[in-house]
Amino acid sequence: MLNLENRKNLNKVFWISAVAIAILVVFGAVFPKLFAKGANAAFGFTTYAFGWFYLLSVLIFVLFLVALAISKYGKIRLGRDDERPEYPFFTWIGMLFSAGFGIGLVFWGIAEPMSHFFKTPYPSTEALTEEAARLSMAYSFFHWGVSQWSVFTIVGLIIAYFQFRKGENGLISTSLSPMFGKRKRAKGIKNTIDILAVIATVMGVATSLGLGILQINGGLNTVFGMDDSTLSQLLIVLVLLILYLTSSTTGLDKGIKWLSNLNLSLALLLMLFVFIAGPTVFILNTFTLGIGDYITNFIRYSLRLTPYQGGSWVQDWTIFYWAWAIAWSPFVGAFVARVSRGRTIREFIIGVLVIPPMIALLWIAVFGGTALHFDLFGGTSIAEAVNQDVTKALFTTYAELPFTMLLNVMSIILIFTFLITSADSATYILSSMTTEGSLNPPMLVKIVWGVLIAAIAAVLLLSSGLEGLQTASLVSALPFTVILLLMCFTLFKLLRKEILPKPKPKKNKQAQ
Structure with missing residues (x-):
């Protein structure tokens, strides 16, 4: 049962945010064309007017975290000084991986490099060439590297610090409470912040669910001949809703923990098979060169x-990714904080900011590198197929590998479990918020x-498909970006007041 205080908060934050999302669901279902038109207009304005703001903000997050880690x-420690981590390292990484990347990496691991290979990020680079292949991997690495994860790390670190170090609740607004003090309007400001965080989270999660549903539908169409239609996608939404609500009844330490371990194990197994069965040396060379290009071009890409020359490539890719990460961040950050109790700030930043991105870059090198190799040296047309239907990128590549049917089935299972884990985690975090x-x-x-969550994903798919999903995450992330910058400022002020243990005095050899 909810206590009285929780009921009061539920009436303000829960009902306002739930009603706002419900209105969007009803409006999108009744007027899908008008909903799509409005979403596209908002997308165009946001990317044109505030693209610079997204880019600068994410770079600031990266620099802030690096400085904090080495300071x-x-x-x-994110907890009492004598506390130790709650979860084993492998389980912790599995939870980070499942919550943070989930279906996005499986969806874009091949689709993104092949999209850049077919339509290059720079007009001066000719498509479907060796130069285009190298550029496609460099930009794919950039989009799935530390920049995206810096957003999750910022939110997770601040929530964990307040929740486990300061003994406060895990709300986004709590991390900004030092700025408001005890003013009469503080409660209203905090509720507004929490409502914005909830709406951004719902849109970000719905985007991820929608991408996964599109890919599952594409996979089922390729493998079993299932209709690639909106009706099929709505049926998948319904099945997923039943599965992740069932999983949510088991709690954090059972359903999510078990599924996270399954996700990471199955993903690593698939990656290992493709690495061995595919062009192994080419993959290793691609990974090494991609890391070099990523480091070399980091500031320029950021x-x-x-x-001067116009075009919408940066808006459609980089800015969309950063906005998507920011929309995801209340959910991923809160979940990462929840499973990271007892770790030091340095351990937290290194673990969250480095290890999942390294797994992601290896994944892209294995899967995207294999697809590039087939097109460059095998005479296939995977890039063209991806341009025709981005949802079938993974399964088109599998057609060139041995044990195609087994790989297809395993990947569909992986996508399902990723979606269940993400949605299960999101319902838990939204409920907590x-x-x-x-x-x-x-x-x-x-x-x-x-x-x-399922309803808004269904409406976005029904109204405008992939474009609608991208627009929703981009627009909802804009106000939350300002909140994230303020959270960094608040955390820095509080850390400066921390009483750090004094280093032990060194023994004076001369005195001895």
Whole structure:
């Protein structure tokens, strides 16, 4: 049962955010064309007017985290000084991987490099050439590297610091409470921040669910001949809703923990098989060269805009990715914080900012590198097929490998489990965010958010498909970007007040 205080908060944050999402669902279902038109207009304005803001903000997050990790504050523990990590390292990484990347990496691991190979990021680079292949991998590495994960790391670090170090709740607004003090309007400001965080989370998660549903439909169409239609996608939404609500009844330490371990194990198994069965040496060379290009071009890619020559490539890719990550960040950050209790700030930043991106870059090198090799040296047309239907990139590549049917089935299972894990985690976090940061939110609240996430994903698919999904995440992320910058400022102020343990005095040899 909810206590009285939780009920008060539920009436403000839960109901306002739930009603806002429900209105979007109803409007999109009744007027899909008008919904799509409005979403596209918002997308165009946001990318044109605020693209620079997304790019600068994400670069600031990366620099802030690196400075924090190497500073004296890195040894501060997210919890009591004598606490130790709650979860084993492999389980922890599995949870980070499942929550942060999930279906996005499986969807774009081949689709993105092949898209850049077919339509290059720079007009001066000829498509379907060796130069285009190298550029496609460099940009894919950039999009799935530390920049995207810096957003998750920022939110997770700040929430974990307040929740486990300061003994506060896990709400986004709590991390900004030092700025508001005890003013009368503080409660209203905090509720507004939490409502914005909830709406951004729902849109980000719905985007990920929609991408996964499109890919599952594409895979089932390729493998079993299932209709590639909106009706099929809605049926998949319904099946997923039932599965992840069932999983949510088992709690964090059972369903999500078990599925996270399964996800990571199955993903690593698939990656290992493709690495061995595919062009192994080419993959290793691609990975090494890609890392070099990524490091060399990091600043240039981080601040790249095209005000002089025009074009929308940066808006469609880099800015979309950063906005998607920011929309995801309340959910991923809160979940990462929840499973990271007892780790030091330095360990947290290195673990969250480095290890999942390295797995992602290896994944892209294995799968994207294999697809590039087939097109460059095998005479296939995977890039063209991806340009025709981006949802079938993975399964088109599998057609060139041995044990195609087994790989297809395993990947469909992996996509399903990733989606269940992400949606299960999201319902838990959203429920916590709307019940005063409760670590054990009521099942009824979980069901409400589970249904609303599925509904908004269905509406976005129904109204405008992939474009609608991208637009939703981009627009909802804009106000939350400002909140993230303020959270960094608040954290820095509080860390400066921390009383750090003094280093032990060195023994004076001369005195001896």
